[in-house]
Amino acid sequence: MTSTLDRAAPAARAPRVRRGLAPVPFLAPGMFFLIVFMAIPVGLLAFYSFFKRGRFGGVVFEFTLDNWVKLFEPLYLGVIGQSIVVAFVVTVLALLLGYPMAYAIAGLSPKWRTVALVAIVLPFWTNFLIRTYAWILLLNNAGWVNQWLQGLGIIDDPIAMLYTPQAIVVGLLYMYLPLMVLPLYASLQQLDPSLREAATNLGATPWRTFRTVTLPLSLPGALTGCIFVFVPAMSNFVIPELIGGGKTIMVGNLVRDQFFEARDWPFGATLALVLTILLVVVIVVQSAVSRRLTEGSRRG
Amino acid sequence: MVDVQNPPTTAMREADPASAPRAVRKARSILVPLWLGYAFLYLPILVVVIMSFNDSENLFVWRGFSLRWYPELFADEKIMQGLANTLVVAAGATAIATVLGTLLAYGIQKYTRGGLIRAFAIAPAILPDLLLGIGLLTFFSLLSLTLGLHSAILAHAVFATAFVTAIVLARMASIDQSLEEASRDLGAGPVRTFMRVTLPQLAPGIVAGALLAFTLSIDEFVIAFFTTAPTQPTLPIVIYSMVRFGVTPEVNALASILLLVSIVTVIAAQRLTRLTGTTK
Numbered sequence A: 001m002t003s004t005l006d007r008a009a010p011a012a013r014a015p016r017v018r019r020g021l022a023p024v025p026f027l028a029p030g031m032f033f034l035i036v037f038m039a040i041p042v043g044l045l046a047f048y049s050f051f052k053r054g055r056f057g058g059v060v061f062e063f064t065l066d067n068w069v070k071l072f073e074p075l076y077l078g079v080i081g082q083s084i085v086v087a088f089v090v091t092v093l094a095l096l097l098g099y100p101m102a103y104a105i106a107g108l109s110p111k112w113r114t115v116a117l118v119a120i121v122l123p124f125w126t127n128f129l130i131r132t133y134a135w136i137l138l139l140n141n142a143g144w145v146n147q148w149l150q151g152l153g154i155i156d157d158p159i160a161m162l163y164t165p166q167a168i169v170v171g172l173l174y175m176y177l178p179l180m181v182l183p184l185y186a187s188l189q190q191l192d193p194s195l196r197e198a199a200t201n202l203g204a205t206p207w208r209t210f211r212t213v214t215l216p217l218s219l220p221g222a223l224t225g226c227i228f229v230f231v232p233a234m235s236n237f238v239i240p241e242l243i244g245g246g247k248t249i250m251v252g253n254l255v256r257d258q259f260f261e262a263r264d265w266p267f268g269a270t271l272a273l274v275l276t277i278l279l280v281v282v283i284v285v286q287s288a289v290s291r292r293l294t295e296g297s298r299r300g
Numbered sequence B: 001m002v003d004v005q006n007p008p009t010t011a012m013r014e015a016d017p018a019s020a021p022r023a024v025r026k027a028r029s030i031l032v033p034l035w036l037g038y039a040f041l042y043l044p045i046l047v048v049v050i051m052s053f054n055d056s057e058n059l060f061v062w063r064g065f066s067l068r069w070y071p072e073l074f075a076d077e078k079i080m081q082g083l084a085n086t087l088v089v090a091a092g093a094t095a096i097a098t099v100l101g102t103l104l105a106y107g108i109q110k111y112t113r114g115g116l117i118r119a120f121a122i123a124p125a126i127l128p129d130l131l132l133g134i135g136l137l138t139f140f141s142l143l144s145l146t147l148g149l150h151s152a153i154l155a156h157a158v159f160a161t162a163f164v165t166a167i168v169l170a171r172m173a174s175i176d177q178s179l180e181e182a183s184r185d186l187g188a189g190p191v192r193t194f195m196r197v198t199l200p201q202l203a204p205g206i207v208a209g210a211l212l213a214f215t216l217s218i219d220e221f222v223i224a225f226f227t228t229a230p231t232q233p234t235l236p237i238v239i240y241s242m243v244r245f246g247v248t249p250e251v252n253a254l255a256s257i258l259l260l261v262s263i264v265t266v267i268a269a270q271r272l273t274r275l276t277g278t279t280k
Helices: A002-012 A024-048 A066-070 A074-106 A110-125 A128-139 A144-151 A165-190 A193-201 A206-235 A238-242 A251-260 A265-299 B002-015 B017-029 B032-051 B069-075 B077-111 B116-126 B129-142 B149-172 B177-185 B190-219 B222-227 B235-244 B250-277
Strands: A051-053 A059-063
Touching: A024 A265, A024 B077, A024 B116, A024 B129, A024 B149, A024 B190, A051 A265, A066 A265, A074 A110, A074 A165, A074 A206, A074 A251, A074 A265, A074 B032, A110 A165, A110 B032, A110 B250, A128 A144, A128 A165, A128 A238, A128 B032, A128 B235, A128 B250, A165 A206, A165 A238, A165 B032, A193 A206, A206 A251, A206 A265, A206 B129, A238 A251, A238 B235, A251 A265, A251 B129, A265 B129, B032 B250, B069 B077, B069 B250, B077 B116, B077 B149, B077 B190, B077 B235, B116 B149, B129 B149, B129 B222, B149 B190, B149 B222, B177 B190, B190 B250, B222 B235, B235 B250
Parallel strands: none
Antiparallel strands: A051 A059
């Protein structure tokens, strides 16, 4: 062991990567922990997805492809499709609402910028169940929104807002909007102001400067924000249940039900894997697109 | 908020006096979506806080000011037990995650070139918590491990480790490499260099990571939902069942207190990072 270290010693100064047993005390404990409590559990789900369910929950070790075939039943395809649509709508709305917010914050003075950012993050640090519950207070038939609308004479009878798909969209949008604003702000803030000045000096109108300079350069941040919103929105099962009334079922609800109600763990595992595969695909596409975007802007 | 518009407008006035009034109008109008966004973000929270002072069993009708829900909250054994469970889980998970995450971040930065180990260490932060939750449930049941606070601690430590690793890695990038080289040239081994030279420099990052791990763990619902025994619920699980099976106005008081705690924590963390930021 000493010989390897001795041999490594002279080379150690120049390159940053050093060999031998030196990394072991640093990397081994964490890697061991993550292998046992992340890789193995997730691997176990993949394994279980090829077996039969036990009569009272659990797994019978008889190989089958039934779980994967079952996914293509219209009922389950429908749920997966519905989840994608809901998460997509939430993401688009978050982008439309979050972009102007991030743009406005990036234009503030440094002092107010910090305040504005903390104000964006603060709701995010309050318990998400409580934030979901707040929407029950607002959207209920006897809730505040209906009271206001009636008080202003806009409507006569309360509108059923809670327990609708729209309520789910609002709840998810509310929950994940800060995750859109932050990466957008980061990319807008990094933007070299001289580029905008150059555009202005060359006679571009503010709108044209925005369209041809600011917007393209902020696209990587927008993409990151979209991922940050889309991924958790897709797998959330609490909001659809609490303010969606469980009527619109999303993949997350289905997975939860397979584990706690239907007691079909292998199919629940399969659904969770499909969800994850979908999300990984989305993330891979996003990073490929964003790499192309940054390369393109560097070349152009 | 007047300050907000002042710097850009004065700058523009110098550059082009004629366009100043237009610039002022523009600067204000650009803030409109921001205020709307804040209204959206804060209205629900405001409603909850106001209703926590409502002297009525009815959640939707204001019957005058009262503090009655606050003492009732503290008298509620289920909530207090949930709070105690949450703190135990968060403390345990933070302790594990801080040690493992710090070591991992150091090891990754110093000894690995490719991003594979890094990606693996950060993965739990990106994986859907649903997948991690049911994976761990399945795993614990395979081992015939009874669920309880211990299983929740292990489960929370997984994602908390990822966050600590990420934050300490970010800090690693900004510390002075030459100090470590000096320590090595003076004959200190890697472990000793780490303890005496690197660790003190990493301390702000480690504290920030631990703080984040702790707050995330306190709030974590989905993973706890799958890995805690129903008899030992954490606070988010207690809140979930309260909201699910008929809300009591106590939830409003609880929400207000948690909100206050969050505000204090965020401001403290902000101060902390600003203080440590100046040492760079």
